[in-house]
Amino acid sequence: MRISLRYKFIIAFIAFTGLLTITFGMVATQRLSSQLKTQYERHAAQLAQQTAEDVLESQIFAVGHDLKLLARNLLSEEVFYAQIVLDGQVLAQETRYDVDLPVTSEPDRLEMNEITPSYQPPYLDLIQPLEDAVDLLAQSGHTLTPEDQKRVESGIHGYVRLGFSLKQRDQEVQRETLLLTALGLGLMVLGILLAWGLYRAILGPIEQLSVTVRDFGQGKTYVRASVNSGDEIEALANEFNTMANAIEYQRDVLRRTNEELERANRVKSNFLATMSHELRTPLHSILGYTSLLRAEVRVKLNDSGRQYAKAIERAGQHLLILIGNLLQFSKLEAGAERLQLVEVRIAEVVHEVLESQRPLADEKGLRLDAEVEPGLTLQTDATKLKQVLLNLVNNGIKYTAQGGVQVLAESRSGYAYFAVSDTGPGIAPEIQATLFDPFTRAAGPDQPGDGVGLGLAVAKRYVELMGGSLSVESEVGRGSTFRFSLPSPKRTA
Numbered sequence: 001m002r003i004s005l006r007y008k009f010i011i012a013f014i015a016f017t018g019l020l021t022i023t024f025g026m027v028a029t030q031r032l033s034s035q036l037k038t039q040y041e042r043h044a045a046q047l048a049q050q051t052a053e054d055v056l057e058s059q060i061f062a063v064g065h066d067l068k069l070l071a072r073n074l075l076s077e078e079v080f081y082a083q084i085v086l087d088g089q090v091l092a093q094e095t096r097y098d099v100d101l102p103v104t105s106e107p108d109r110l111e112m113n114e115i116t117p118s119y120q121p122p123y124l125d126l127i128q129p130l131e132d133a134v135d136l137l138a139q140s141g142h143t144l145t146p147e148d149q150k151r152v153e154s155g156i157h158g159y160v161r162l163g164f165s166l167k168q169r170d171q172e173v174q175r176e177t178l179l180l181t182a183l184g185l186g187l188m189v190l191g192i193l194l195a196w197g198l199y200r201a202i203l204g205p206i207e208q209l210s211v212t213v214r215d216f217g218q219g220k221t222y223v224r225a226s227v228n229s230g231d232e233i234e235a236l237a238n239e240f241n242t243m244a245n246a247i248e249y250q251r252d253v254l255r256r257t258n259e260e261l262e263r264a265n266r267v268k269s270n271f272l273a274t275m276s277h278e279l280r281t282p283l284h285s286i287l288g289y290t291s292l293l294r295a296e297v298r299v300k301l302n303d304s305g306r307q308y309a310k311a312i313e314r315a316g317q318h319l320l321i322l323i324g325n326l327l328q329f330s331k332l333e334a335g336a337e338r339l340q341l342v343e344v345r346i347a348e349v350v351h352e353v354l355e356s357q358r359p360l361a362d363e364k365g366l367r368l369d370a371e372v373e374p375g376l377t378l379q380t381d382a383t384k385l386k387q388v389l390l391n392l393v394n395n396g397i398k399y400t401a402q403g404g405v406q407v408l409a410e411s412r413s414g415y416a417y418f419a420v421s422d423t424g425p426g427i428a429p430e431i432q433a434t435l436f437d438p439f440t441r442a443a444g445p446d447q448p449g450d451g452v453g454l455g456l457a458v459a460k461r462y463v464e465l466m467g468g469s470l471s472v473e474s475e476v477g478r479g480s481t482f483r484f485s486l487p488s489p490k491r492t493a
């Protein structure tokens, strides 16, 4: 379960104030009740002593107190029984309730027991020995005559017993406890209010800043933090705003640059497509007429005339491949290339490619052959497959001086596997990585030989479009092999 910082803060604060209030309340109640207890006990003891002195005055010094009256006068809200015992005889006894007060042995000094009966509030049972009161009398300045002294020495045995109700004390404790509880609750409410205030002052700005940062991260780049706490958080918010402004400015610059680049790219692609198209049409007529010339259908040519016608045709063929690649590349760039799937007989495609390239190979005295698995067919785009093989075979012938070029096509574990190998100069490993980039030539743009560095770029993208990937394996001085595999081959009879 995730608890937000706000609730953690408030819970911690309430727990803290609650604990503080309870501890304070408990200590205060404890102290108060013990203070009250002492106070009441002292009061009760004084009363008992006073009564004992009165009894002594009446009995020993013959002052003339009526003991029964004395006992009756003692009864009040607080004192609910009074008993005077002398030499084991009850001289006077008054009670407000029916209580059993058996005569007990006389204690040495004032005895005080708190008794808590189940049917009434607690009370103090006090037994004040009369003998003890003689000393107290002397201490309070009462001068004993020798006669009195003699009477005292002859022995005074007796006590005064009082029942002192603690009802009032309990009520007072209850009242004070109630007051302290109310005070504690008030403190807790104050604590909550204080926690809320502190939260708003400290965590409020942090929360606001974090909401702004989150919104900014989610793409609302126009949001800014507005924190006025006048502290480090406000400084942080200002830093964030400065950073957001810088990012937005950079984004704007990038967007504009991107738009310009896109426009320039569109213009370039359009230019390429239009130019290639326009160049191809007259080229086809040149090639057509040249082949007519060479076939000597209408015109008789001498040897040099035939040579010239052959040269024109070769240059035208090359130009056709170049323009074809340019056109295909610009279409690929524009994302306008689509696959046109048909059932392709691989042997036929390979044969067509080899036949179109054979004059070039013958001219250089190179072998050009193929090994195609009989009956291998593929559901793919025939034109694109042909173009890939054409580019690879054409390169093979173009860059090989001795030996030859070989095409291999066979099915391998669910794929149609193609390889075009040559015995040419090979390609250095450091160049192989960028070989398939457009307008890249192994020895740079000034590399001798025809070409602009588009053949492999087009071949690679076509292979990918057909669901495969084109790779090269080459060793300098020993030749190169270009390979690719295409899915869903079939074998027909």
Ligand code: ADP
Pocket (backbone or CB within 6 Å): 391, 395, 396, 399, 422, 424, 425, 426, 427, 435, 440, 441, 442, 443, 447, 450, 451, 452, 453, 454, 455, 456, 457, 480
């Ligand atoms: P182009 O042939 O028009 O220069 P390509 O994209 O077809 O462009 O080839 C790129 C470069 O790769 C070539 O310039 C050449 O240096 C190198 N290359 C391609 N095929 C071969 C090959 N069979 N043997 C050696 N180098 C090759």
